[in-house]
Structures are given as structure tokens and as C-alpha cells.
Amino acid sequence: MSLDDLFARSGPSIKGNSMGNLVSHQNITSPLNQILYGPPGTGKTYHTIEAAVKAAEPDEYADLGIEPKLGANEEQRRLLTEMYRTLSDAGRIRFVTFHQSYGYEEFVEGLKANSEDGEISYDVEKGIFRQICDEAAKHTTEKAASKVHNFELCWQAFVEQLAEQDSLEITMSQTSFHVVDFNAKRIFFEKSNGKKDHTLSIKTLKDIFEGSREYTSGLGVYYNPLVRYLKGLVATEQQPATKRQNYVLIIDEINRGNISKIFGELITLIEPSKRKGADEELELQLSLSRPDDKLSAPDKFSVPDNLYLIGTMNTADRSLAMMDTALRRRFDFVEMMPRADLFSVYHIKWQEQQINLQSLLESLNKRIEVLYDREHTLGHAFLFPAYNAAKAGKHELAFTHLKQAFKNKIIPLLEEYFYEDWNKIRLVLGDSLKIGDNESLRLLEVQKESYTELFGGEHGLELYEDCKTTYQMKPFDCKDSIWDKVEAYIGIYSAKSVKGEVVEG
Template sequence: MYHYKYDRPNNNPWQKDRAVVLQDLLKGLAVETIPEEGNKTERNKMMSQTTPKNIIMYGPPGTGKTYHTIYKSLELLDPSIDKDLLDNPDRRDEAAKLFNEYKEKNQIMFCTFHQSYSYEDFVEGYRFNPEKEGFEVKDGLFKTLCHMAHPQTSERQTTYQFDEDQVNFFKMSLGNIYKSESEQIYHYCIENNVIALGYGGAIDYSNCTEKSEIEEKFRAKYSNDTPFNIDAIERFKNWMRNDDIVIISSGNKKAKAIGRINGGYYYNPNTEIRYKHFRPVEWLYTDTELPVNAILKGKRFSQQSIYMFYREDINVESLRNLLTDDSDNNKKTPHYVLIIDEINRGNISKIFGELITLIEPDKRLGSKNELTVTLPYSGDIFGIPSNLHILGTMNTADRSISLLDTALRRRFEFIEMMPDYSLLPTDTDGVNIRQMLKALNERIEYLFDRDHVIGHALFLSEEKIENYLKVMQSKVIPLLQEYFYDNWEQIELVLGGSGSKGDEDVFLWKEEIDSKKLFGKNVHGNNPLKYSLNPFPSKNALLNVYENYQADEE
């Protein structure tokens, strides 16, 4: 229960009592807390107990939030995954390889929020199109992934369990999208279960089995016309075979239909459209908006009216997810994950806009309280599919969880990630790195707060004293300077003390400034102190950090 200023019973905490209030808040949000140390299996077991739709992994810098997005993503994509793969650090390379395979299939996408990131980048917005010499609506990352997870289509006509080694993949345009007749041609083809080609002229090529025969017929009637007419007919008539897959493009970034060729070439000059060359197809998808990366790997559709894709450019697994049914080969509906790094650094209200409501699990497409909205730029009716997970990471040193937008907080489940001291060595050339980091963090928590402690990941380098000294000099001390706004007295307390200039056994040197030498007289009474960093600290500087620290009994 939350306590407000007008209804606090006696003995309830005021807002300044941050630790107590935060615990109350976390209970209300059903936050999971990852153990700070101890059995690694238990740590990961707690992370994998539930598979919610929206998760934020939060904690101080260096606690492995981004590192663990690989494991959490794999678990969300396949809840039945081998748990040893998630628990065993020796299998990290195997997990990373599987993660990258999912990325190639577009089941995982990644972005980082920042102050300039906007709704137009995330959902949709106007972008200049040099081909049209004007602005057009372009889908953002989130809308694109939603369309891949749940293709926006009037109806999937049928399924197709294809063999990628036995079929070819073609792209075709049914009319020019910038001309008014385009829709007429497209709808004629959909209604009549055909694909049509506008090149080749008014000639019947039914008896032409070789390209030379096509060329001879074409040149006899159209001697000065473009040679692409010949290439187009050759591809359409002789290259395409039954069971090949044809993608109907809508511009160079989307597909509007997918068909399976199931008949040979024929010529028909007596139709309501001007195209005269046809092949029968079985439509698998119609009236859809599939992003190009659901079909191709890192490429866009070419403007050519007809061409065959290179097999290595086809995103086979993504296409298979679209064309096969859930029941095919006991296949389950594929899941998708959007990873948002530094989610708290963006303006959440601005980036999500009206979609902040739709990300709730019970508002997703197909759920009990399904909701859709009309998007402001495109006018599309849009909903968020249930098989899409949002996985965010958040650095609490940048912004406390208590300062997050309330609308965001109540729509996400939170996993707190604190330093895992069990991963650090207890004896590296006589230095207990685990004890040293504990001492640093307990002092930071006492002087500042727990949101700004230092993560174990900073010290997961090769176990050498030289490496740990470098981490302290180049990462830890600069963080302390930022945390304490160059309040060197507090930094000195965190580091376990200081020494005089030239002392190699400390990280900080401290000396009095003799104002009389500077000004000829004492200026402020007591001489001020000057701090400087020891450029070449010894191993003893690490030991001195925790020399006077008394750890709690474990």
C-alpha cells in the first residue's frame, strides 16, 4: 500500500526514508530481486521463473544487465530451452551463437533509447523519399517488429511447408505503385489467382523454350524496344517453376502478397487489365504489410519488375514462420523480443505515445481486453501482438526506479540486478577483490545510496593485480568523482583513506596548501586541502581499501 501526505498513519515512513519507501514500492510492483551473491544456479532460476510480456532489468552500472539480456531473450523465445545453457558460463559462446541466429531471423531486435529518440523513430513518422520527391510515412522499429510477429493481413489464405533447397524465390511488382492502375492490376491478380507481367508486348511466347526464341519473336515486332522485355519474359516463363515462391512487393521496404506458383505460362490479351502474360498461383498471403527484413537478410527489394533472389539473401526461418501453420511439424507460434537498452534515458511518454496502453498483456491482440488504436501518421489500425516481448535495461545510477514514469512502471515487471560478489576472486596475489568491492559498495550506499554501487562486471577481467589497479584508476575513481561531485573528502572515505604525495600504497594523495606561500599571508585561516590521484599505485593500494573494513558475517 502506498502512503500519501494526507493519510499517513503514525509511524509510517515519510518520503525521505527512501529505502523503506522503495521496498514498499517494489512489493507493489511485484519486483523480483536477483541475489547479490551465492549460488549462480539459484540466481538464474529466479530470473526464469516467469515469462512476462514486459520486463525491465535494472540496477547499478556493471551488474550484467546487458550481458544477461542474451539469456533472458533466449528464455522468452523458448521457455523449454535447456536451462544449463542459461546457467553454465562455460556455454556462453553457445548461447551467444543461438542469440545471433534468432537475430538473423528477426526474432530479436535491439535499440537504445536516448534523449533524441522519438515516436517517429520507434512507431512511425514522415520521412523524405527521393524517389517520390516528397515525404511518406515510414514504419519505425517497434511497428516493424509488431508486423513481423503478427502480419497485418486480411487473411492468410493457406500454409506452405516448403523445402528451401528445392524451390526458388522471386520478386515481382504487380503494377507501378506510383500509378493509379496499380491497384486494379493487383486486385485482378488476387481475385483470379494469377501473377501478371506487363513486359513482353502483345506476343504469345507459349512455344518459346529458349531465350533466343523469345528474343527472335520480340525483335521481329519491337526491334528498338528495351532488352529487359526479353529478360523479363525469360524469367517469368522459363525460370519460374511450379512450387516456387513469388513475393509481390509494395515499394522497396514492404511485401503486400506472397504466392506459390502452381501452373505454367499462358498468354491472354482479352482481360480487363493491360497485362497479357500470366501464370497461375496459390496465394499464401494477400493484402498484407510485411517488412522486407521478414523476407530478406539486410537488403531491400529492387525496383526491377521481376527477378530471382539469391538463395543466401533469403531469411528462410523468418519466411518459414510466416508460411507454416502452428500445427505444421508440431511447430509453436514464434516469439519475438525487442531489447531496449537504457530504457530510462528516453522520454517514455513521447516515444511510446498511445501505445503505452497497448503493451499491457491483457490489451494485446487476441487477449481478453484486446485494444487497437488508429495511428496518427498512417491512419493504420494497429495493435500489439501477444507473442512480442519487450525487454528493457536500466541503469539506476542515471535515474532511480522511483523516478520512472508511473505509466511505465505499472506495465512492466522489474528484475533488480545487484553486484554478484561470488563471481570475484578472494585471493589474487594476496588481494581479496571480493572483499574490496564489498567495502567500496557498503561505503557508497552509506554515503550516497544503493542505486550507485559499483557492479562486479568491472572486475571480471584477467585475474592480475595490474588489471585491477587499472580498473580502479580508469573506471571506479572517475565514477566516484561523478557520484560525489568531486567531494574528495567523501571519495577518500570510500577508498579507505589517502596518503601524502609520493606514497605508492594509496590511490589518493592529500596535502595542505600553504596560502602564505601563495599570497604572502594566510587567506582563510585553516589551509585548504588539495587532492590528487596517484598515477602509479601499488598492490597495497587495493589492500588499503578494505584494511579497516569489517564485513558482516555471512
């Protein structure tokens, strides 16, 4: 489905000509290189979809009328997701994840071994970055409708002719040459003087045919007549007009890759001022891309100015300060921090009490920030299933989602952050505040082992205390689990008033 079809199906309520939308069109701009960074669960993936659509189709994005402060509503979010899928299917949005073993060969270009008739050959295989750069370069300017020759059709006609004859004579300005055979990569020909074993590259022939390369010297005296011969075999086709289009490459977990290893010499080319068409544009000869025939000029590579790079970075994996300096200079950074205020309207009402998710998340993150740092706080995405269920009035389901969030997301993250330092985990969960009647609501069991009882009075251990204190998380799935009680969650942020948040009515 095209974007026009998508908007046509959605009706005039979304795409309109209101003054508000007309004004918003003027403000829809996206940086060419940006990184969304923040702790886990802060909506980086969620916002990447919006950022990608905004960069690829700024006018269509503006027509959605999304308020920057409020964000997308459910209908706008649905349309954003559909637009994202449509653009992805069209190849205008691509996605890649960096990791420690990811390299230049996968991202830009690498050598791929092929076997033909028992002979090994190596071809240059383009990586995702090279692919999307090449595609974006075709749509940097608007082109009017025109009649063009289709290389595949012309080549097929040429192959059929050669199959019926021993050779095909190609006329030059003063002489001629004969094409006698071809394989997957090369064309074999004989000169008019009878000399054999001469070859032309099919790839170079296609580039000259389609106008992406000029070849006036050396083997150009053979390529250009062959191009004219091919174009004479099949009539031209009508090529529709094309408009400038933006392309987007999303790089997930950009901080996990070795930037120098992945980008190589291209790190400079992604700068806005060095892009193709900019005042300081740069072109480089790629390390593996060499011409098939030694007499032709080498291909030059540049990054087009209609390609947008959007990275995501989890600050719990690596601090922003530890990022590659060359990368930091070339990207705009957008911080994505936990938004507890998103839970301000609805509470979970269960067991005749209510759980304030905003206060719960704020309390957890304040303690984490003191005991660790703000880059390892907990994202609001972990609690959204519970909040959305409460918003829909499904409070039993909301409570179940909350329990699952602690079991599968929050507690494992705390264990990772504090390297199983259970005393700090106990502090984050507020157990130290649960005293007196509220001690039963503590989420961790405290166990003390006396060294004297274990080893006797002459154990000889040089210790400040005679006992060792250990902590163990109370089980989630046992009968009468503390995690099944509303008071346990209220006690995390309000231990002194656990019994006070009673639902009225």
C-alpha cells in the same frame, strides 16, 4: 544457422530428455514487459542475452539446463550467445538504444521525403517497433502447410505483360476496366466509359492479395478483380507450415528516452491485458498511417501477445523513482545489484601476498552506500577480467587487469559520482584508515595551502580555518607507482593487516 542445427551440432549432452529438464520446462515463463535495472557493471547486458533467449525460445532455453541460482556455466553461456545471434539474424530479436533525441518517428513511424522526377513526395517509414510488431503478428498462431500465390512473382508477370501492350483489360462481373500504367506507388486505370485519371494503390493491392486486408466496397470493385487477374498469371507455390514464434525487442538505456515522446499513444497497447488476442485487446489508428485511397477503411494497429519487451536501466543515470509513471505501471522490474560473492573462491596471488576481490568490492560499495546511495555502487563486472585471470592461474595478468579496472573504470566513476569531491573519494578508498606505518599506502596526495602564507595576515577572508586542504590522485603510470603495489589494494579493505595476507607456500 537455425536453432535445430545449433543443437544438433552441440550433441545430446545439452539437449536431452532428462526428468530435470522436463520439470524445468513447466517453469520457463517470461513477463511480456520487463526492465533489468541496477548500477553500472552489474551484468545487465550479460543477463539481457539470457532473458531474450528465454523469452524467444523457452523450450530450447529449458533444454540448456541452466540452474537459476548458479547461473550459466561456460558451455551454456556459449550456447546462449550462439542462440542469441541466430535469433537476431532471423529478425526475432531486435535491439535499440533510447537517448534524449530519440522519438516516435524512429521508434513507431515517421515521414520520409522522396524525390522522383523532380517531385517531392512523403512516405510513411516504419520504425523498429512497428516492424517487429508486424513481423510478430504473422507468427501468433500455427499454420498448416498450404499452396499460395507469390505477389512478387505475379506482379512481375503483370509488369511484363503491360510492357508489351498499351493496356491490360481486367474483367469485372458485368463490365471491365483497363490498366494503362503504374509507378512505384500507384496503378493508373481507365473505366469502361472512357473516364481516365483513376488510380489504385500498389500497397493496398498487395495487402488484399496476401489476405491482410479485406476490401468489399468502394474501390474494392476494382481491387478484387485485379487480384484475381494477378493470381491467374503464375501458379501457386508450396508454403511450409509455420509455428507460433516469440519475438523480443531489447530497449537499452530505456530510462534515458522521453517515454511519452517515443511511445506516444501506444503506451497503453503494450499492457498484457491490451495485447492482440487478450480479453481487453485494443486497436488504435496510428497518426500517420492513412489509407492511400480515401475510400478504404483505415488500418488498425495492435501489439501482438508474442512480442516481449526487455529494457535495461542504469540507476546511476536516473533513479527508479524518477521514471515515467506510465512506464513503471506496465513493466516488471528485475533488480541487478553488485555480486561480490561471485569472487569468493579465487584470490589474486602476487608479490607474495593475495588480494581478496570479494572483500575489496564489498568495502568499496559499503562506503559508497553510506556516502551516496546503493544505486551508485560499483558492479562486479569491472573486476571479472581480474578474477577470471586469477581463476586460470594467471596472477600477474590478474593484477594488471585490477590496476586497469581502477584506472579506467572505478576511479572515473567515483569522480563522476562525487563531482570530484576528493575527500569523499579518499574515504571510499579507505585512505582515512591508513595511519602510522600505512600512510605510505594512501592513494591520494594531501596538500595544504595556508591562506596566511599565500595572502598575508590581513587577507580579510572569512574562513573557519587558516588553510585549504586539497587532494590529488597519485599517478598510475609513473615509476614506483603506488598502484603497482599489492598492499595498496589490500589496504582498501584491510588497512590494519596489510602485511598479514601472505601467500603460504
